[in-house]
Amino acid sequence: MEGIRANFLLPFPDFTLETALDLPGKGVTALFGHSGSGKTTLLRCIAGLERAPHGFLQIRGKLWQDSEQDFFLPTHQRLLGYVFQEASLFPHLNVRKNLEYGRKRSRFIHNPQGLEQAVELLGIGHLLERMPDKLSGGEKQRVAIARALAVSPQVLLMDEPLAALDLQRKQEILPFLTRLHNELAMPILYVTHSPEEVTQLADHLVVLQAGKVVVSGALAETLTRLDSPLAQGKEASTVLQVTVCGHEPEFHLSHVQFAGGILSLPYQQQTAIGTTLRLRVYARDVSITLQQAAQTSILNVLPATITGMAHDPEGRTMLRLNMGGEPLLSHITRKSASVLGLEKGMQVFAQIKATAIL
Amino acid sequence: MMLNDEDLGAILLTLKLASLVTAILLLVGTPIAWWLAHSGSRWKGIVGALVALPLVLPPAVLGFYLLVLMGPHGAVGQITKALGLGTLPFTFGGLVVASVIYSLPFVVQPLQNAFEAIGTRPLEVAATLRASPLDTFFTVVMPLARPGFLTASILGFAHTIGEFGVVLMVGGNIPDKTRVISMQIFNHVETGEYAQAHWLSAGMLVFSFAVLLLLYTLTPNPWRKR
Numbered sequence: 001m002e003g004i005r006a007n008f009l010l011p012f013p014d015f016t017l018e019t020a021l022d023l024p025g026k027g028v029t030a031l032f033g034h035s036g037s038g039k040t041t042l043l044r045c046i047a048g049l050e051r052a053p054h055g056f057l058q059i060r061g062k063l064w065q066d067s068e069q070d071f072f073l074p075t076h077q078r079l080l081g082y083v084f085q086e087a088s089l090f091p092h093l094n095v096r097k098n099l100e101y102g103r104k105r106s107r108f109i110h111n112p113q114g115l116e117q118a119v120e121l122l123g124i125g126h127l128l129e130r131m132p133d134k135l136s137g138g139e140k141q142r143v144a145i146a147r148a149l150a151v152s153p154q155v156l157l158m159d160e161p162l163a164a165l166d167l168q169r170k171q172e173i174l175p176f177l178t179r180l181h182n183e184l185a186m187p188i189l190y191v192t193h194s195p196e197e198v199t200q201l202a203d204h205l206v207v208l209q210a211g212k213v214v215v216s217g218a219l220a221e222t223l224t225r226l227d228s229p230l231a232q233g234k235e236a237s238t239v240l241q242v243t244v245c246g247h248e249p250e251f252h253l254s255h256v257q258f259a260g261g262i263l264s265l266p267y268q269q270q271t272a273i274g275t276t277l278r279l280r281v282y283a284r285d286v287s288i289t290l291q292q293a294a295q296t297s298i299l300n301v302l303p304a305t306i307t308g309m310a311h312d313p314e315g316r317t318m319l320r321l322n323m324g325g326e327p328l329l330s331h332i333t334r335k336s337a338s339v340l341g342l343e344k345g346m347q348v349f350a351q352i353k354a355t356a357i358l
Numbered sequence: 359m360m361l362n363d364e365d366l367g368a369i370l371l372t373l374k375l376a377s378l379v380t381a382i383l384l385l386v387g388t389p390i391a392w393w394l395a396h397s398g399s400r401w402k403g404i405v406g407a408l409v410a411l412p413l414v415l416p417p418a419v420l421g422f423y424l425l426v427l428m429g430p431h432g433a434v435g436q437i438t439k440a441l442g443l444g445t446l447p448f449t450f451g452g453l454v455v456a457s458v459i460y461s462l463p464f465v466v467q468p469l470q471n472a473f474e475a476i477g478t479r480p481l482e483v484a485a486t487l488r489a490s491p492l493d494t495f496f497t498v499v500m501p502l503a504r505p506g507f508l509t510a511s512i513l514g515f516a517h518t519i520g521e522f523g524v525v526l527m528v529g530g531n532i533p534d535k536t537r538v539i540s541m542q543i544f545n546h547v548e549t550g551e552y553a554q555a556h557w558l559s560a561g562m563l564v565f566s567f568a569v570l571l572l573l574y575t576l577t578p579n580p581w582r583k584r
Contacts, residue, residue, distance in 0.1 A: 075482070101484075148486070
């Protein structure tokens, strides 16, 4: 009963939002799709800002909408936090009063330190007495996130919180979002059209297309499904959760462990042994060899099983690999696939050229 | 002092009328303006046109119909008589009712513009921060629409002070009851007291200019630049 169940049917002139979703009650769920896919509408339905004529919505055991019973909890009675694409701070209130606005109206504050925590988490302590028009775009959005957190929500809904910001401001906010992810127990629903934000933040992924859910599941699983829109082309990638297990400062290397084996990374001086890291591995950086080459300059060569293949019209092949239970994608030429005689179920070695730490 | 007691009585009566009418207009005009700004109803066009009617209708026409309606044989007159209130024409009450209708667009339109400029986003934000719609109106909409309320009050007040045609038709010319400044100026001119007429007229001129000056220095809305 701790999860989120969101079933909606909402017709529009140009498309129909139709979802039957069961989402986990913790972690970050990314609602991914292109503009017009209905992801923001879905979030607005969950918030009650939009009323789907047919809908059933239950959040962590609490009913928010059931059109069968003609039940619809108005937005202001839903225990949620909402971050809009534009910060939308109240221009007539200073930062402190913006933060207190929702908090003063929340009857069920589980966490008496919530406000201080939100201020600390987003690093806005020095901005409290300022008026919103004296803040930068990134600062405004951080205040807006803190304002949503300060009400101790049961669920945090974020509608492309970075989309209105330039690259530099995005980089400024992303670390704070990663902190939210690591330090908060509440589930976060995060609408985005950016694969980078998905790989960096999400634990669970829902892909929407023209109002329908095409993929929904755990991140590693959904990123590597060959029919997923995210597993197409040059940007296709996988996310691995790894644990730091050793350092080799003389070679400027660190070693990390995951279910598929041990990988070497550029030296992570700041990272203690035992720390968990999130790695992004692009499919284009993974190549295949049939034998474990005795002499190769590539350090990361690990055994893998081919669990799926998809050819594209541009002469490339996307392979889905299983490495000790962890899925990985490899993007190779169709010719290589043919020369090596690759098939589903074959045992091969994956050579991983590079990884990015998220 | 160039003003006689009758002049002073007219000034006091006018201020009393304008203050009362402005207060009523804000109470009546705010919900109408809110509805016009946010409703998707098909009645919106009709209501908007009705509210704006006094802008284009000759005051004499409006006054004439009000006189007929509120008179002993009119629909409103029948009701007020049945309630034991007598009939409204040629009373201060009748003047108030007529002025409210006459000045309504001057209050509704600035408010409607202010509400439309705020848009729906701040209302949605407030809802996600647990504020009920009424709470949102008082803590978000009113502060953000303050320049609109100021403009509406000033225009409603000034316009009530300046009316003549409706007063002539509905109020008549009864000292201390319905004889407002504009009527008093008319009386002075009729009896050839141009000096007296000058004093009152110049006073109105200065007042009107001061009101508009105030209006133009208080706006534009400092929060509109976002």
